[in-house]
Amino acid sequence: SQTIHQWPATLVQPVGSPLSLECTVEGTSNPNLYWYRQAAGRGLQLLFYSVGIGQISSEVPQNLSASRPQDRQFILSSKKLLLSDSGFYLCAWSVPGNTIYFGEGSWLTVV
Amino acid sequence: GQQVMQIPQYQHVQEGEDFTTYCNSSTTLSNIQWYKQRPGGHPVFLIQLVKSGEVKKQKRLTFQFGEAKKNSSLHITATQTTDVGTYFCATNTGGFKTIFGAGTRLFVKA
Numbered sequence: 324s325q326t327i328h329q330w331p332a333t334l335v336q337p338v339g340s341p342l343s344l345e346c347t348v349e350g351t352s353n354p355n356l357y358w359y360r361q362a363a364g365r366g367l368q369l370l371f372y373s374v375g376i377g378q379i380s381s382e383v384p385q386n387l388s389a390s391r392p393q394d395r396q397f398i399l400s401s402k403k404l405l406l407s408d409s410g411f412y413l414c415a416w417s418v419p420g421n422t423i424y425f426g427e428g429s430w431l432t433v434v
Numbered sequence: 435g436q437q438v439m440q441i442p443q444y445q446h447v448q449e450g451e452d453f454t455t456y457c458n459s460s461t462t463l464s465n466i467q468w469y470k471q472r473p474g475g476h477p478v479f480l481i482q483l484v485k486s487g488e489v490k491k492q493k494r495l496t497f498q499f500g501e502a503k504k505n506s507s508l509h510i511t512a513t514q515t516t517d518v519g520t521y522f523c524a525t526n527t528g529g530f531k532t533i534f535g536a537g538t539r540l541f542v543k544a
Contacts, residue, residue: 372530423467427475
C-alpha cells in the first residue's frame with residue numbers, strides 16, 4: 324500500500340532563517356506531488372505541484388521554492404522566512420486525475 | 435483559474451441536527467471530491483463524484499453532484515460529535531492540479 328511521510332512535524336523558526344520540509348512517498352511510481360499551505364482556520368492553498376522529477380509548477384509568487392530531486396521525494400524550501408510564512412504545510416500525492424492523499428502535515432511557526 | 439466556492443464558512447449545530455455544506459462553481463466540473471479534516475489533523479478523502487446528478491451515500495453522509503456539474507452538496511443526517519471538523523470540496527483540473535474550496539467548519543454541541 325502507499326504511504327506518505329512528511330517531516331518535521333513541528334518547527335519554530337526565527338524570521339530570516341532558512342526552511343526545509345521534506346516529503347517522501349512509498350508504494351507508487353511517478354506520482355503527482357503537491358505542497359499546500361493552510362493558515363490557521365483557513366482553506367488549503369496550493370503552493371507547488373510536480374508531475375515528474377525536476378518539474379515544478381508554482382501557483383503563488385512567494386519566497387518559497389520546491390524541488391523534486393527523486394521520483395518520490397518532494398522538498399519545500401525557503402532561504403529567508405517571513406512571519407507570514409507561518410502555517411500548516413501539507414505534502415500530498417495523487418495518481419493523475421485521481422484523489423489526493425495528504426501527509427500528516429508540518430506546523431511552522433515563524434517568530 | 436477555476437475556483438470552487440463553498441458555503442457556509444461555519445456551522446454550529448446541536449447534536450442530532452442535520453448539516454449541509456454546498457460547493458459551487460461558475461464552470462462545469464469534471465469531478466468533485468469531498469474531504470474531511472479533523473481538528474489538528476490532515477484532510478482525508480471521503481468520496482469522489484463524476485457523473486451528472488450522481489448521489490452517493492456513506493452511512494449518515496449523502497453526497498450529490500448537480501445535473502449541470504457546477505455544484506455539489508454534502509449532507510449529514512443526525513450529526514454526532516465525531517462529525518466535528520472541516521469539510522472541503524475539491525475538483526481536479528486537467529489531471530495535474532486539485533483545487534479546494536475554503537471549507538466549512540462544523541461545530542457540534544452535545
